[in-house]
Amino acid sequence: MLPTYERFSDPKSVFFRLPFARLALxxxxxxxxxxxxxxxxxxTFDFVRSTYTHCDVTNYLPSVSAAIGNYEPQKTVWxxxxxxxxxxxxxxxxxxxxxxxxxxxRSRRLLGILACFLNVIxxxxxxxxxxxxxADHYEMHRNAFVVFIAxxxxxxxVSYLLNRNVRxxxxxxxxxxxxRYKRNLFLVNVVAFGLAGYCFVRHNSHCEAGVYTFFALFExxxxxxxxxxxxxxxxxxxxxxxxxxxxxxxxxSQL
Numbered sequence: 001m002l003p004t005y006e007r008f009s010d011p012k013s014v015f016f017r018l019p020f021a022r023l024a025l026x027x028x029x030x031x032x033x034x035x036x037x038x039x040x041x042x043x044t045f046d047f048v049r050s051t052y053t054h055c056d057v058t059n060y061l062p063s064v065s066a067a068i069g070n071y072e073p074q075k076t077v078w079x080x081x082x083x084x085x086x087x088x089x090x091x092x093x094x095x096x097x098x099x100x101x102x103x104x105x106r107s108r109r110l111l112g113i114l115a116c117f118l119n120v121i122x123x124x125x126x127x128x129x130x131x132x133x134x135a136d137h138y139e140m141h142r143n144a145f146v147v148f149i150a151x152x153x154x155x156x157x158v159s160y161l162l163n164r165n166v167r168x169x170x171x172x173x174x175x176x177x178x179x180r181y182k183r184n185l186f187l188v189n190v191v192a193f194g195l196a197g198y199c200f201v202r203h204n205s206h207c208e209a210g211v212y213t214f215f216a217l218f219e220x221x222x223x224x225x226x227x228x229x230x231x232x233x234x235x236x237x238x239x240x241x242x243x244x245x246x247x248x249x250x251x252x253s254q255l
Contacts, residue, residue: 017244017253020095020237027088028231034081035223038067038074046071055207061216064223065141069133082130086123092233093119095242100162108166115162118155122148149193156186156229163236178235185229192221 042050042062050062050071068078093116100112129144160182163175171179196218203211241253
């Protein structure tokens with residue numbers, strides 16, 4: 001059975017109605033497109049500057065911070081992508097809160113609220129680390145990054161466990177697919193983050209050629225798996241519309 005999100009409202013009061021799948025694709029395409037643009041532009045036009053480190057050893061990839069925050073037009077493109085996609089991400093967080101209230105056992109509702117809280121803080125931390133770059137505001141950027149990573153990892157874990165263990169309804173086929181992707185992307189994300197940390201420490205300790213390149217590569221994997229995890233909402237709400245009207249605000253309805 002489909003989730004019971006249907007609400008009856010006056011069609012004249014509806015501000016917009018669109019398939020959730022379309023909203024999910026737009027929310028992903030903005031940061032994903034911005035990320036690839038920044039990396040490719042940095043490699044093509046700012047290779048020497050963006051790949052330079054204090055060790056002055058051979059390096060072939062810019063770090064994420066260098067690619068998105070140190071040079072123009074990359075900095076502006078990334079900030080614009082994050083600014084435009086933030087309202088969509090916050091809207092999805094609200095939709096998940098309604099989803100958990102509907103499908104999570106009452107005794108575990110606080111975990112659903114926690115998941116949404118972590119999601120919102122992650123989104124806001126991403127906004128902060130994007131607008132306060134390491135080159136201009138190092139401490140602010142560093143603190144925002146720590147909050148982003150901590151909330152991101154915790155959110156992915158809590159979200160996966162909620163959908164796996166405390167559902168009060170049976171998972172539909174597309175929800176089972178979403179759950180598998182959540183598990184796999186979370187595991188890859190954690191491993192990549194650990195390897196990135198190891199390469200960063202090793203680079204700073206030994207200044208070996210190529211180590212910072214692996215650090216940057218694992219950073220990319222962390223970023224992409226994070227985006228992929230949030231994209232699983234595409235399957236969580238595949239058969240639903242996002243509706244906003246004057247009476248009920250933002251909610252989901254059946255197609």
